[in-house]
Amino acid sequence: xxxxxxxxxxxxxxxxxxxxxxxxxxxxxxxxxxxxxxxxxxxxxxxxxxxxxxxxxxxxxxxxxxxxxxxxxxxxxxxxxxxxxxxxxxxxxxxxxxxxxxxxxxxxxxxxxxxxxxxxxxxxxxxxxxxxxxxxxxxxxxxxxxxxxxxxxxxxxxxxxxxxxxxxxxxxxxxxxxxxxxxxxxxxxxxxxxxxxxxxxxxxxxxxxxxxxxxxxxxxxxxxxxxxxxxxxxxxxxxxxxxxxxxxxxxxxxxxxxxxxxxxxxxxxxxxxxxxxxxxxxxxx
Numbered sequence: 421x422x423x424x425x426x427x428x429x430x431x432x433x434x435x436x437x438x439x440x441x442x443x444x445x446x447x448x449x450x451x452x453x454x455x456x457x458x459x460x461x462x463x464x465x466x467x468x469x470x471x472x473x474x475x476x477x478x479x480x481x482x483x484x485x486x487x488x489x490x491x492x493x494x495x496x497x498x499x500x501x502x503x504x505x506x507x508x509x510x511x512x513x514x515x516x517x518x519x520x521x522x523x524x525x526x527x528x529x530x531x532x533x534x535x536x537x538x539x540x541x542x543x544x545x546x547x548x549x550x551x552x553x554x555x556x557x558x559x560x561x562x563x564x565x566x567x568x569x570x571x572x573x574x575x576x577x578x579x580x581x582x583x584x585x586x587x588x589x590x591x592x593x594x595x596x597x598x599x600x601x602x603x604x605x606x607x608x609x610x611x612x613x614x615x616x617x618x619x620x621x622x623x624x625x626x627x628x629x630x631x632x633x634x635x636x637x638x639x640x641x642x643x644x645x646x647x648x649x650x651x652x653x654x655x656x657x658x659x660x661x662x663x664x665x666x667x668x669x670x671x672x673x674x675x676x677x678x679x680x681x682x683x684x685x686x687x688x689x690x691x692x693x694x695x696x697x698x699x700x701x702x703x704x705x
Contacts, residue, residue, distance in 0.1 A: 428595045431631050433669060434603030437563060445598060446564035447591075457554035457571035459547055464578065467538075474535035481528040488520050547578075549651035552621075556594055563602040565594045575649060581642050589643035592631055597624045605673065618653070619683045626655040626668060633660070667691075 425443060429435050436443040453461055465471050495513070504510040555575070556567040572590060576583040600623060625647060632639045647654055658664055667690060675686040 432599050432627050434599050448566045449569055450566055451569055453570050456551045460550055460571050461574055471538050474538050478531045478535055481531045485524050492517055548649045552650040558597050560601050563598055565598050579645055585638050586642040589639045593628045596627045622653050626659055630660055
């Protein structure tokens with residue numbers, strides 16, 4: 421974690437607060453399951469017990485067909501070798517079998533139809549998006565992160581991801597997030613800014629994506645699916661190039677120091693400062 425923290429500090433150009441040369445951050449990975457993750461942990465079913473009962477009923481109806489057919493197989497095998505002595509007995513036997521099979525088949529088809537309907541009601545759209553706090557929390561005043569491993573593992577299982585790759589991508593996001601909201605600038609000044617979660621996570625995603633691009637495609641895919649799961653916004657690819665990243669960093673530094681100015685206004689001011697020489701940015705004649 422120490423090496424990852426240093427890489428992230430270098431990538432963002434900020435430093436975690438320090439005391440006696442040690443970073444003052446707490447990074448915890450917990451096995452607790454927050455209430456916001458309950459739907460995810462249940463899986464893709466609105467009513468798992470109802471679906472389970474549907475499979476149980478279908479299994480029973482299928483078994484009842486087998487119970488009817490199996491004892492009759494030996495009789496049919498006998499008659500295939502030697503015709504029955506009394507045709508009327510064979511006719512009654514077959515008619516009785518047919519009636520029983522028709523009744524059981526109708527029940528089987530209905531059980532299948534009901535179960536298919538229940539399965540069609542279940543899907544990813546019933547689970548996602550879910551609150552980000554189902555995966556982890558970040559405390560602003562006391563710089564700390566808590567990741568919830570079980571919801572992350574369940575998410576990896578549902579989307580058939582490598583759970584360790586997913587955890588690594590999420591660690592990167594939350595470390596960048598923690599640094600953004602509680603880090604010190606290179607001049608040693610501390611500027612904590614919170615309360616604008618959408619902007620903060622969007623900025624975090626820009627830095628996380630830039631960092632993960634230097635790691636592996638698998639980490640990027642895990643990260644993108646995870647951000648989508650909680651309704652986050654991925655940055656445009658144009659924001660990941662060097663020039664745009666430098667402009668984003670300048671805006672970010674300005675924004676952190678101006679707690680009373682929105683991100684949009686900070687961005688407008690930085691864009692004005694980037695105008696070519698000779699442009700009257702103040703509007704004077």
